[in-house]
Amino acid sequence: xxxxxxxPRHEVTEMGQEVTLRCKPxxxxxxxxxxxxxxxxxxxxxxxxxxxxxxxxxxxxxxRFSAKMPNASFSTLKIQPSEPRDSAVYFCASSTGQVxxxxxxxxxxxxLTVV
Amino acid sequence: xxKVTQAQTEISVVEKEDVTLDCVYETRDTTYYLFxxxxxxxxELVFLIRRNSxxxxxxxxxxxxxxxxxxxxxxxxTITASQVVDSAVYFCALSGYKTSYDKVIFGPGxxxxxxx
Numbered sequence: 615x616x617x618x619x620x621x622p623r624h625e626v627t628e629m630g631q632e633v634t635l636r637c638k639p640x641x642x643x644x645x646x647x648x649x650x651x652x653x654x655x656x657x658x659x660x661x662x663x664x665x666x667x668x669x670x671x672x673x674x675x676x677x678r679f680s681a682k683m684p685n686a687s688f689s690t691l692k693i694q695p696s697e698p699r700d701s702a703v704y705f706c707a708s709s710t711g712q713v714x715x716x717x718x719x720x721x722x723x724x725x726l727t728v729v
Numbered sequence: 730x731x732k733v734t735q736a737q738t739e740i741s742v743v744e745k746e747d748v749t750l751d752c753v754y755e756t757r758d759t760t761y762y763l764f765x766x767x768x769x770x771x772x773e774l775v776f777l778i779r780r781n782s783x784x785x786x787x788x789x790x791x792x793x794x795x796x797x798x799x800x801x802x803x804x805x806x807t808i809t810a811s812q813v814v815d816s817a818v819y820f821c822a823l824s825g826y827k828t829s830y831d832k833v834i835f836g837p838g839x840x841x842x843x844x845x
Contacts, residue, residue: 657759659834720766
């Protein structure tokens with residue numbers, strides 16, 4: 615079975631450029647999460663969706679960050695303009711979204727470096 | 730507010746030693762989920778176990794075992810006869826149980842090094 619698929623796996627970009635990270639959740643999963651991992655702050659939840667609707671975006675750092683989920687099988691996280699402090703690993707994860715079994719499964723991550 | 734504490738930042742053990750990773754959580758919910766995830770050097774996050782709060786039975790899976798104690802709000806993870814492949818960062822996590830919208834909150838992680 616395919617897991618959560620993220621792209622790109624690695625990206626190096628210059629400050630000021632737009633970055634778009636993509637995610638395909640596990641088929642049949644109704645909840646999708648974007649996390650950011652840094653040495654300083656650990657794993658932070660940025661935003662999560664349930665049935666394609668954003669439920670909580672309180673973790674989104676600032677207006678430069680935006681996320682969309684146009685359908686059940688695709689989500690994007692966009693940073694515009696990017697800054698060096700955005701350098702991190704960005705994980706997408708999904709779950710069935712059921713109360714009785716909210717285990718989340720992660721993709722392999724997108725390693726972003728902003729220079 | 731929910732919070733997960735993993736007081737051990739880094740642990741080093743010699744291969745074949747047993748090691749316990751501590752996890753203490755805070756929540757006002759009466760029912761909740763607890764999780765452990767493993768992050769090996771390759772970077773992916775691997776789900777290990779989920780435990781719900783009304784099941785305090787300890788669980789064993791091969792060399793892994795988990796000790797859930799609601800009275801002390803702890804969910805500790807023990808690796809028996811550690812191996813080099815166990816070297817990784819281990820995260821404890823907590824989720825509510827009320828709705829399907831409950832967030833999963835992660836602890837800061839414990840970095841385990843198993844030395845041959």
